[in-house]
Amino acid sequence: MSSKYNLFSLIREGVRGHTGWQSQWREPDLKSSYDAVIIGGGGHGLATAYYLAKEHGMTNIAVIEKGWIGGGNSGRNTTIVRSNYLYDASAAIYNHALRLWTNLGRELNYNIMMSHRGVLNLAHDEGEARTLKRRVEANRLNGVDSEWLDAKQVKNFCPPISIDENMRYPVIGATLQRSGGVNRHDAVVWGLARAADSMGVDIIQQCEVTGINTSNGEIVSIETTKGSIKTPKVASVAAGHSTVIADMVDIRLPIESHPLQALVSEPLKPLIPCVIMSNAVHVYVSQSDKGELVIGAGIDPYVSYTQRGSFDIIEHQMASLMELFPIFSRLRMMRQWGGIVDVSPDASPIISKTKVKGFYMNAGWGTGGWKATPGSGHAFADLVANDTPNEIAAPFALERFVTGNLVAEHGAAAVAH
Amino acid sequence: MVDLSKSLRTVSGGRIDRSISVEFSFDGKKLSGFEGDTLASALLANGQHMVARSFKYHRPRGIVAAGSEDPAGIVQIGHDALQTDPNTRVTEQEIYNGLVAKAQNCWPSLSLDIGILNDTFSDFFPAGFYYKTFMGPPLSWMNFEPIIRKAAGLGIAPKGADKDRYDSTNRHADVLVIGGGPSGMAAAKAAADAGARVVLAEETNQLGGALLSEPDGSISIGGNKIDTAIDQLRASLEENPNVILLTRTTAFGYYGDNFVGLWEKVSDHLSAEDRQPLQPRQRIWRVRAKQVVLATGSLERPIVFDGNDRPGIMLAGAVRTYLHRYGVLCGRRALVFANNDSAWATAFDLHDAGAEVAGIIDLRRDLSGHVLENAARRGITIYAGSAIVATEGSKRVTAADIRRLDEHGNIASATNWITCDLIANSAGWAPNVALFSQSRGKLRYDDSLQAFRPGKSWQNERSVGAANGTFDLQVGIDEGHLAGVEAAAATGFKKRAGKTAKAKHNMLMQTDLKIIAQIPSPKTPKKVRAFIDLQDDVTTKDIKVAIQEGLSSVEHIKRYTTTGMGTDQGKIANLNAFAFIADQMDKSVPEVGVTTFRQPYKPVTMGALAGQHVGEHFMPRRTTAMHPWHMAQKGVIFEPVGDWLRPRAFLQKGESFEQAVQRESKAARTGIGILDASTLGKIDVRGPDARKFLNRIYTNAWSKLAPGKCRYGLMLNEDGMVMDDGVTACIADDHFHMTTTTGGAANVLSHLEDYLQTEWPELKVYLTTTTEQTSVASICGPGCDKLVSELLDNFDPDPATFKFMDWRDGRIDGIPVRVYRISFTGELSYEINIDASYGLWLWKKIFALSQREGGAFDITPYGTETMHLLRAEKGFVIVGQDTDGTATPIDLGMNWIVKKDGDFVGRRSLTRSDTSRQDRKQLVGLATLDPGKVLMEGTQIIATEDETSTPVPMLGHVTSSYFSPNLGRSIAMALVESGHTRMGQTLYASRKGDKALAVKIVGVDFIQERTDGTI
Amino acid sequence: MFIIQCPWCGERDMSEFSCGGEAHIQRPDGSKELTDEEWAQFVFMRQNPKGRYAERWNHSAGCRQWFNVLRNTATDEQLGVYKMGETPPDVDTLEPDTPSGEAPIGSGNDAVKIMKPDEGE
Amino acid sequence: MVLSKVTSPQIERLSPLSHRTAKSGPDGLTLQESPHLGKLILRMDQKVGNKPVTATTKGASLPSNPCTAVTSKNGHISTLWLGPDEWMFITEKDGERELKIGLDMGLTGLVHQLVNVTDYYTSIDISGHQARETLMNLTTLDMHARAFKVGDVKGSLFGHANAYLWQLNTGTGQPEAFRLIVRASMADYLWCLITRSARLFGIPEEMPISGEKLVI
């Protein structure tokens, strides 16, 4: 159990040389059995554990992470948070998440630096404007904060942007979600881990799930590199590795794992006040509190688990960025990296029971699941605890790919991340 | 105290041109240096050690190293706020006349920086302190964030668009050699001699590498002094046409299949006058190499001790580099603090150059051999088994406390402060393995080096010389030579062993070394400030806190403390961090592991990465043959469709866009309208199985379409959703002319080729795109047949005989054309196709017919907006506007086009339980009860007039909406839940801040609806 | 950004090609009796393995031909190319080092960045 | 009623780059459009072989190797390999008509496709010893003389434009010459991108046609 964080504990520790801080979470040994096991120590997995313990009293559970918690996409995403999605089902879960985000720092007693600085989605032609306006309207009726700005208003909201009308892709307007923004991804992971741990959840790192055992269609136990565990429930939250896990119980998923890259500039004094996203020009950029521009690049077209992408994608990304922000040209790229995103056919997640009793799937968040982290964990925990999806999770069941009831967020309104 | 007013430039020596002096300024001070100086060497020559403030505590930061590994010596370059370069490393920026450099991240000035307050309270800002507070209220993050943000960040971004230009270029090499030191040069020479295509990239401005840090006479290579030897090598490489020799060029990224990105700084070292206007500022070389030789040398590692961050505390090797490469003394009274022999050379050379060496402090207890004699001969005091445990000096180190350590590494002697203005320290050399690791080779920890060296290679690459942990000059050269020979051989050139230059030298090599993760301190732990990352202010204490808080993975510790996350990426800090973590956790360094070496090796200008694909060259603007005519019309407005630019409307004087569209639309149904339809996708489909093929990819049947006739078709993807549409004409029994949407053309072709080549290879059909072969003038309006007959050479367009959905060949002034009687406006219309080279001529000819006196045709050019309006009046869908990838033909009310039997792409999806439901969103017409009110496209349709509290159930949305001049009312199309069964119903169009608008559900063919009297 | 060996044009930069995803997925005749489940398997469900993987590429900027590439998705190592209708070549690739398919070298996993003390060159 | 004479414009045939003029640099690098060359695309099973092509045409034939071209003895007709079942015939201006008649004759009864693409593509010719380096800025193809030889034809990306690059046979002693065969609508973009790269060799840089009003 770790001590409470606040200004006073900071001062106290400052005075005594920070010798009093306790471990934020334990490094427990693997128990031989748990009431439920969560595969994947990313934001979604830890949030699932956190809510299972907090809201469903399930504390005899474990989160199994093959590497270090937050080392997957949670540790490599551009942390854009917004909820202005087109369809009701999406709006419901992402807005649910946004509400949870707003208070999560205090709830976890961990400053996740949730910064509601506003997210702009740019429109560069009438077609885009049409679909974005459609989204704004749908958002309004769904109670999602979202508004339409014309080019001048965009410029006022984000002064460094170029709205030169002679550009190949001039900015003709944008949607703005003021409550959208960014946060500190590592802090989210650590805060969730610390809170879950304090309720008794075992977080096992450097432990890889190697197999899942079933008997007549039900989960009985799992195998890991640190031994096997008896458990009636297994919840897979392995993002890029979802199909690898599903394969252990012979389930095929509508998922492909692609490289997605991001990069940061050198740290700079405050330069852009908000998050800017553009589909046509393919840019998404914000500035971290440390000062780097955090820039998302495009997805590679092929399946790969290497956490690396192609260089020309970075070049195109830069060219696009220069189009919208000519003043960035002399700045420098400091580091680039890649993640493995689990892309689903309709760009919507899978939160679902499976044909194997006790095996639950949370996957398919692709390029845009960070923003959903608490909402996803909350809904998934509910599913794992009660074995029936609540109304937020229901639309995201695997069945939709069989019946054809897709949540086609990639349709005309497609905006990744 | 030494007097810094006198220049610290040595009287002679150094690889600079003393005949050319260069004027520059730092923080307003006018200073001068010599050609060949870096900003760092010139500043040091002027006694300026302190150049920056640290990231977090704003502590004074000086110059530590002599290359791109320098952690914190970064400044703002440029006098012009519009074109300035933030975070520029002084050790890399070469000086030129008029160079302006400013300190950054300090206020009001470098020497007096308010930010230092952070330092005073640093006790309360441990690693990750911000995670522990401001969770609000009362201290909410949204209030505090702006303050943090202001404090954070380093340099200031330019305020203006970049005036410089950048290029990128491609090269294929047999052998790419990275690093121009002795080993790299040997490799390049050997490979080139074998006949291979060689690229040699050297980060700095000269070949030579570490040799340039040695006095010219001290080494003989192949019988020559260093500089002569280098010049000869350079010359022989330069005259070889198969060698591309690049200096000021950094290999920044090692990617897949031996693709390596090189970043050349073409003119950053030149003053504005000297830059060649045609040359880019920087250039990216995209090199695809069959073999790569990594000769990137080694990086010296500092010792971690209390107060090790003061300006004047430098790497021993760097001090020698400044002395021998730049002819600069880094101090007048130096202490050398080491754990290996190599640093002793620094002491000796400083002494020999006239500086006072106040002592050599070596962690090793039992020293022996000629270093001792050399020191004794120079009368240098030696402190064996001792360490510097504390330092003094606010903006420059002034003294150090030297203590003896016992065998357990504990302090074993009393305070002994020695004044100095320079501490040259070295914890040994570590191979520069960044690129090797980027290439996804595996590192091996070398216990004798106590550092990582290249282990298993993954790509076709070899590491040589210091980069490979080979520190002996001769062995390094031989290694390089052999690598060059073998790399060339591996790419198919004859293997010739050849001979290597013999090097004679008495360099002091790093022999055995003694690493102490952190030097002990007499202070209470709380007071110790031993820095590991000088840029981000990460101390050993921060790392302790992180470990204590349970962040056990090196990756966690990195992210919690931000060690190695600065602009230097911890080039000299990381190894010390790993070692300290290992020490704290009683693990071995390999057990702790390393963080990931990512691209770029060092920060690369974004503009350079964008290369030439910016501004006008960013993306192609595809235009039709008629474009010049369109551009000549004053009021024309264009619409981008994919890469194409199409006229959207032709505004006349004083006309608004809306007015223009109304006029054009009316004209097209009353007079004659003409549209440039050239961009429509066109595919020639030919082969005995063409019909069978069309049957499989379109939803309707094609078996019976006769030559001379056309048919409209819908294409689905396998998910059953409408993907594209268009009219296809039967040219001959085995030959069809297919048209697609402008935006969909490319997709459709690859979609079709995909099915032909992978699913149905047995079908004998060939596809060739002809989109740009023909220009298309689409003429419509009552009586436009007269224009057509006027236009074509004896051609009878009589609609009675030349029927709707027929096509015919004809000629205009002898030029062959093909005319299609097809229409997406519902009006009488003719599409004239002509070879594109005649497109503009035809277009002009048509308008000539509207010019002639008497009986001139009343021809109105119209754009895509009017085209959209006209087709909407007829209820024709536009794929991509009325569909968004979620609509089936049935949803669109087009059941008539779905054949009953036989398979086609997407067919099976239509009968899935949810896809076949009746309550899906279906396309309907909307008639506002108030005919004057035009709905906004995207408007949501709801069931009730008053919007209940959110979420308000939405029944659908408006996909297209216009005011129809021909019907004199507003019309709209919408996808509405169970729309087809709601005919006649009244629903409501939700409006922001306004009462919802009542709309009646009607059929989509508004012209028909009007005749039926429903609207 | 790897090099792809077009069976007709030879080695070219990846930027000339477009990826068509998993290979050897037989399209069932949609007019025949198929359960929704069976159809969904064809339209959506993918193998997405970590390791040996057969995928389709099209030389879109070159000869416009579709062909198959055998690749190790854990390392991006290309194991071979073969034309449509042909069967995958029988070549071996780095066997997984960690259970979730991480190859012992060349993969993205931080577990294999450095060599184990006992690991041979 | 009597109509006054129609003032119809003279028949005027324009090529995609008719608004650009040939350029050359001090060291012999030249850039120019070869407009209106006749172009036909033939698609057919390669197994059918050369006969139907040679039989009824004046010297046209199919190249035997991928990524190469053959030119008829009289130099009037060249055939470029575009794919295993796809070739492009290139003739002098207006030569495509006669050639098409010949090919149609020879190919009757055979499964094939013959399409006139004369106006679909235009040709940008780059010659001089700096041509290769100029092109290196635009393409990932290996442009080294060892890798790209006379008679080679390779489809690739040049900047963002797809095009076929063909090294012409200029005869010994003559400066090397390359022909880029590019879609009409991409020609101006590509032309200007080439001039941007060729500026280093003294060719004046030109900017793409632009200035279309996109915003109301």
Ligand SMILES: Cc1cc2nc3c(=O)[nH]c(=O)nc-3n(C[C@H](O)[C@H](O)[C@H](O)COP(=O)(O)OP(=O)(O)OC[C@H]3O[C@@H](n4cnc5c(N)ncnc54)[C@H](O)[C@@H]3O)c2cc1C
């Ligand atoms: C470059 C990039 C940018 C992005 N930008 C955004 C953005 O701006 N906004 C946004 O909303 N989303 C963004 N995303 C998407 C977002 O990061 C992910 O959707 C989200 O983080 C997924 O969280 P997760 O916890 O499910 O996955 P992860 O964080 O990847 O967690 C999955 C974990 O499972 C572990 N695991 C896998 N296999 C096993 C096994 N066999 N045994 C044990 N453990 C296993 C992995 O090690 C990993 O830690 C981005 C993604 C990337 C890569």
Ligand SMILES: NC(=O)c1ccc[n+]([C@@H]2O[C@H](COP(=O)([O-])OP(=O)(O)OC[C@H]3O[C@@H](n4cnc5c(N)ncnc54)[C@H](O)[C@@H]3O)[C@@H](O)[C@H]2O)c1
């Ligand atoms: N005294 C000692 O103990 C000691 C230790 C190490 C090395 N050395 C000496 O150093 C020399 C080693 O020779 P070497 O050739 O192996 O190394 P080197 O240090 O002489 O040359 C390495 C070169 O690579 C360049 N470089 C580094 N990264 C680069 C990149 N990403 N892109 C482009 N260029 C890059 C550097 O600028 C440098 O010029 C020998 O003379 C050896 O004696 C001595």
Ligand SMILES: Cc1cc2nc3c(=O)[nH]c(=O)nc-3n(C[C@H](O)[C@H](O)[C@H](O)COP(=O)(O)O)c2cc1C
């Ligand atoms: C939002 C965000 C900000 C980052 N900022 C920095 C940074 O300031 N400096 C840095 O070196 N890396 C930064 N990174 C990148 C990480 O160092 C690291 O590359 C990333 O987490 C992926 O891990 P990997 O490179 O170890 O695979 C940042 C990453 C993210 C997601």
Ligand SMILES: [Zn+2]
């Ligand atoms: Zn090919």
